[in-house]
Amino acid sequence: MKLQHRYQQLQRLVHPDFFSQKSQTEKLFSEKHSTLVNDAYKTLQAPLSRGLYLLKLQGIEIPEGTDFDTDGRFLVEIMEINEKLAEAQSEAAMEEIESTVRAKQKEFTDSINRAFEQGDFEKAKEILMKMKYFSNIEEKIKLSKSPL
CATH class of the missing domain: 1.10.287.110 (DnaJ domain)
Structure with missing residues (x-):
């Protein structure tokens, strides 16, 4: 506010x-x-763009197209969500995916706030990279909802 x-x-x-x-x-x-x-x-x-801006103020940038070393579990989670999205046949299935993604982004937002409060910019960078993946999924959900 x-x-x-x-x-x-x-x-x-x-x-x-x-x-x-x-x-x-x-x-x-x-x-x-x-x-x-x-x-x-x-x-x-927006939490993602705000976090990227705050990192930039610290001299840390995440170039577009940059991947990062992350645990395999996270990548598997992303792949599974993308598969569910591709297979979603009903509005209810789509809403379930959207709800999962929203909850994950909320969790990331809380974590990023803590990381910045603690001055842990490497942790912030790691979380923001993950948020980018979920942001891409959010975009796919929006596209699937809008009529062509």
Whole structure:
């Protein structure tokens, strides 16, 4: 709620609607800063993008397409969820998968918060890599729900 409140405060200061009667320079300033506020809000709102941003502030980046050494159990879990998703024939089966993924992401979010609080950035990086896998599954679920 703090994030949303701060976002709304900042948008009241810089939103282009409030600059329609101002100079061209002020309009451009407003558009640029409104976009920055929107991007910041989107980044901080989602646990995965927020965690990646916090790691970046520590000088740690996870390049796209990077895989990591993880225990085989995790990879098997991902493969099993993907198989269930591919085989899901009913809305109930899809909802069960979605519920499992949501619970796992909640668990990861709690773990990532603890890792950052403890300053354990390597642990945070490991959790974020796992969150990326589950985020990909979430995207597949969204795609399967939306009509073509």
